[in-house]
Amino acid sequence: MTNMENGRDYLQYVLNCLCTRLAQIDQAILEGEKEVEDMHEYYWENYTEMDEYGYENYDNQQALFHQMHANEEQFLLRKRFKKMLDSPFFGRVDFVYDGDDEPEIFYIGIGNLSETAGHRPLVYDWRAPVSGLFYDYDKGPAAYEAPSGTFSGEVVSKWQYKIRRGKMIYEFESDVKIDDEILGAELGSKGEVQLKNIVRTIQKEQNAIIRNTKDRIMVIQGAAGSGKTSVALHRIAYLLYHDRENLKSSNILVLSPNGVFADYISHILPELGEENIREMSFDLFAYRELKGIAADCEDRYDQIERVIICPESQELCRKKQSAEFAGKLDAFMLGMEDDLMNFKDVEYKGCILKEKEIIDLFYFKFLDIPLLSRMEAVAEYFIDQVETLRDRDLADEEKEELTERFQRMYETRDCYILYSRFLEQEGYKALPRLPLEKRKLRYEDVYPILYLKYSLFRCKGHHGIKHVVVDEMQDYSWIQFVLLKKLFPCKMTILGDKAQTMEEQQQDVLKFLPKIFGRDIRKIVMNRSYRNTMEIAQYANRLIGVSDIELFDRHGDAVEEMQFKNLHTALDRVLEKWEQKREDYETEALVLFTEREAEHAFLYLEEKLRTLDPDGEYQLTYMNRDSQNFKKGLTVTTFYLAKGLEFDQVFGVFHAEDNSGLAAQARYITATRALHELHMYDVED
Template structure:
């Protein structure tokens, strides 16, 4: 769909007209030939700039002098008018309509906003229409949490980084409702130049926690480090206060063995509520949200998706919506954060 749309823009975005300014003269037919043949490899929204420079250089060579800044601006304006628009925001709105979705709101530039899901399609559209900066100074790129990147994001990364890459992740930790294996499409993005390494040894968790995590995903080929610990605890509670009472009674912070513990929830609203209750009780507790930049020892409250990449001595998973389609992934991510002890609690109110 995207490629077909881009191909049609070659015609639909253009309104060719003859240009004449001082000694610069080009007929509509001459401009069309320059656009579709001589400069056909230039990005669409940069192509008229290339043609303008070609015409200006041709004229300045014959004239024997350079055009002034004011004259160049006038010429630029004449060439820009041959585009119906150069506004990526509007062009993306056309694409949405063509795909059967509502267009973007027609608002002033300062009030424009994009949903997260639209950011990378817009970025890809911009690169294709205006050209991209290739970061040749980067020698090796490391991408973590590979399962959370979309096909389009990998296409963009492949276009702007031409260096070697190390891409790693765990497909069971995806933030999508369904697990997906990005290795199914990566060879197509990177032209088959991929060496796959499967790392199936688990060192972080005790065997009890690792086996619990295995049951959540159905993954059976993990080689576990033979370190035993406490069995995973699963309990139900009727209220938030009741579950917090239990957590505080089980937390072993301040003792010699544990330095960190986490209460992990499904949503930011749930995490914020538990954090506020604990603060009101006078408990020493930290809160990690999307704006946090510091990780501290002690008791932390956060969501499963913000806990990715972190690890804690004790983890207390607190879940309320048993019907949430992301519940299984949330529990898996929660389980894989725990080093020594894992408690999985359900609030049934």
């Protein structure tokens, strides 16, 4: 064993070990693939001679399954070790256990590494219990929790390392948790087209959230740039590491605002040694769930564009997705049972179910079943009776015919029609009477109808999902959170920032979430912002009067504020400034208020660039709601699509005379996207 106290010597030792382990894994993969091939060959050569009861076939299938699983584990291990070749570790803690005289040295990296299975790790995974010492303690008394109990002692030394391509860039002993110079250097680096992992710079308050396994519903109110999304994803990686028997990547769902944001965060878990997880927007989920009710649905972005043109429409949307509106829907559903039903006798091949008995079954025996699924249960009851009396199973066609006869006792099972009746009853405009293929739901009606559907029909529980991450919680309504609880009865990490709402007025969901989730909820506030320079953060906070955010002490250029006669002169200035810094930055954004303005700005810049240099290769991208990738260069988009992303340099172009609440929110969201430079331009026309 090499000298563990010398970081450079130890790095070389660990790299050699990684190379050895990778060679062993490559050999194991070859042998495993050969084993699978032999199993397949044996099966096809001998399956006609296997026992008639299928025991040998079952044993062969199980052996094949276990071997393929073992091969998959080797592939994942190889993937992690290859990542570790670039930077095997980033931290070290020297810890003296109570009762001992000499310290034990623990190197910390993105994954565990041992010379052979079962040996003491050369490098400990950042999620291991002992690694908490690195994030939570200075030199001095310390303790960590492990499955076998609490271990106390003293941290006598802490080191931080930066290693790239297997070479030591720097190493130094640190007296503080994560040295501010290291953090500042990380924050001051160029932005990337994907969210960075933060294992080297996790702060104590972030670590407490990441390692929390007790709370069922964790709600994080985090200021812009506080790292809440990174923390949530690192928490998922931590939970996967500590509950491998019960929790897999396939059991986790991230509800993200759009495809670009999903792409932006998609590499975090693979970078931390885990498989990727499923991601989708709640709007897309709702659209799929409403396929049998409407042909198309508006999304959140359609609603925002409408509010920009007609601010009064925001109030209608707010009303229709409120707790009060949900209560009125509940009352409507309770009152419509008698009006909806037309009971009658059912006779089938000599078997009769009388109207009175159907009523008793419907209102008493199957009362716990949702209204529009209840008659299906009555049909199943009658089918069982028929099969028992006739001593044979009915064919599928017969069952379908019988079930349909029972379903016809409903006057309608169409949630679109029922919801339209409810709207009329409450004094709202009814939905247009259209056949299914022509129906398009406005955004304010999407979630109330989904609420109606899952109150009136059996809810298909998504029991394979064991943890849901909800990002941008401030943009979710009461009805949406009630639906989330109903659809996903599992643990959740819910995060957002009330200051980044896309409405005229800030909505503090923290006030109503406890009424939905009850005592299961744990609320955490992250009010330290790391993303922006002091100059940018202070400017952004002034826009909406925020004063309770702690800012990381990193300085840069002052925010450039200018006013222009029209949009084109402002865009010419954007082009000029972009050209000056194009080589310095990886990612830049031009952010505008509406989709129409963003598309026009993109086409104008594209034409300008083509005229100035026909053969030039400019990285100019238009990002709309259908985009799926976050790219380098200058991205032209709207404020609501830029939310959640970050860029080295940001240009915001807005109308000088627009003083609406939504315009102020748009400016704030735009300003907080900038890492290093911010330019805010007002146009008069």
